Amino acid sequence: MKLTLKIWRQKNAQDKGGIVEYPIDGIEPDMSFLEMLDVLNEGLINKGEEPVAFDHDCREGICGMCSLFINGEAHGPDRGVTTCQLHMRMFKDGDTIFIEPFRAKAFPVIKDLVVDRSSFDRIQHAGGFISVNTSGNTIDANTIPINKDDADKSFDAAACIGCGACVATCKNSSAMLFVSAKVSQYALLPQGKVEAVDRVLNMVHQMDLEGFGNCTNTGACEIECPKGISLENIARMNREYLAASLKG
Numbered sequence: 565m566k567l568t569l570k571i572w573r574q575k576n577a578q579d580k581g582g583i584v585e586y587p588i589d590g591i592e593p594d595m596s597f598l599e600m601l602d603v604l605n606e607g608l609i610n611k612g613e614e615p616v617a618f619d620h621d622c623r624e625g626i627c628g629m630c631s632l633f634i635n636g637e638a639h640g641p642d643r644g645v646t647t648c649q650l651h652m653r654m655f656k657d658g659d660t661i662f663i664e665p666f667r668a669k670a671f672p673v674i675k676d677l678v679v680d681r682s683s684f685d686r687i688q689h690a691g692g693f694i695s696v697n698t699s700g701n702t703i704d705a706n707t708i709p710i711n712k713d714d715a716d717k718s719f720d721a722a723a724c725i726g727c728g729a730c731v732a733t734c735k736n737s738s739a740m741l742f743v744s745a746k747v748s749q750y751a752l753l754p755q756g757k758v759e760a761v762d763r764v765l766n767m768v769h770q771m772d773l774e775g776f777g778n779c780t781n782t783g784a785c786e787i788e789c790p791k792g793i794s795l796e797n798i799a800r801m802n803r804e805y806l807a808a809s810l811k812g
């Protein structure tokens with residue numbers, strides 16, 4: 565396949581940045597999107613040019629590192645996949661592909677296509693955990709009976725990989741889908757109930773401090789989420805937040 569890539573290049577956080585055009589040839593339909601960028605970078609390095617910086621780690625849809633906005637869609641045109649799982653067969657020979665970083669005030673660009681998503685880490689630190697003593701006579705988690713429906717919903721929420729596609733795709737740059745998944749995975753389990761009040765209040769407070777926008781229920785986040793995180797989690801978090809505010 566022969567393609568024209570229009571890629572966001574930005575030297576550093578202070579640089580204004582802009583789109584640069586790169587023609588590329590010899591791309592196989594079975595290559596992943598990141599393999600295609602590897603081919604581009606190899607060519608740039610051979611020519612003595614600066615390669616395009618982009619994030620990746622597992623390349624298996626697990627770590628949530630890859631974060632590209634491709635032709636106006638977070639993680640590109642396929643559904644239920646991350647950028648690293650996107651294949652070039654989703655494009656046609658001769659296509660022009662626009663590649664940009666995930667954009668949000670709370671995700672500042674570090675370089676080219678790499679953004680700083682440590683705001684998500686700080687939200688997680690604010691309450692995305694349970695405090696248990698793991699030494700001594702800890703009760704085996706399997707001995708606590710949990711309703712199958714709740715266990716399944718908690719597991720579904722825990723599938724969030726923190727990629728940030730929900731924020732990048734939301735016109736308000738809201739992080740509600742991410743935060744609600746992290747709140748829900750504990751709220752549904754007995755182990756999570758002990759710190760439930762502090763968790764939701766602290767995580768939502770940190771989310772607001774980081775500069776994410778408000779949710780206006782457009783539902784774009786759910787459509788672009790590679791892990792199928794449901795909007796149901798946002799409704800659950802709102803209920804948890806209201807109940808916690810009344811208690812707090």
Ligand code: SF4
Nearest residue numbers: 724725727728730789
């Ligand atoms: S909710 Fe979905 S889109 Fe948002 S961070 Fe989690 S996995 Fe990514």
Ligand code: FES
Nearest residue numbers: 621623628630648
């Ligand atoms: S590189 Fe890990 S999810 Fe894409």
